[in-house]
Amino acid sequence: MSKFSLDYSSLDTAFNKKAYRLSDVKDQLETVAFDVVRFKDADKSADLWQIQSADDGDYIVALYQPEEEEKTAAPWHVVLNKTAGMLHVSYKGDPMVKIAANQLGVPPSELDQVSDYLPAKLASNKKLVRALLNQLPVSAKNAALKKYPELGQ
DSSP: OGGGOOOHHHHHHHHSOOEEEHHHHGGGEEESSSSEEEESSOOGGGOOEEEEEETTEEEEEEOSOOOOTTTSOOSEEEEEETTTTEEEEEETTEEEEEEEHHHHTOOGGGHHHHHHHHHHHHHHOHHHHHHHHTTSOHHHHHHHHHHOGGGGO
């Protein structure tokens, strides 16, 4: 039976890379602090890396643990539509409301940040949830509260 067993640790290493040779990725990095770097792209899974020396050269090593996002996913999800300047807010996968950026008073350059922190704010601030639900028509608000009674508490 061991002839057919799978080695999942190598699969994890392939998907969740935790170290790279510095010379291989040097042109893709930007310095954050003295020995802390990050990739120039906006990949959230690869936020901060530290430069460490080894016998065979310098490496960058991840300073993060892979997120268990599927297991601990927040009920609120916010997606930004940059072309329309709209935030699409959903609760447990169900679309709730669309909010225009100018309605929030947020400059277009900061919309990316709003879609990052708004789900956590909605999860912790019931007053903000009520204000969001008040943006809905009465029939849609009642349907949302009927399906998710915890939103009205």
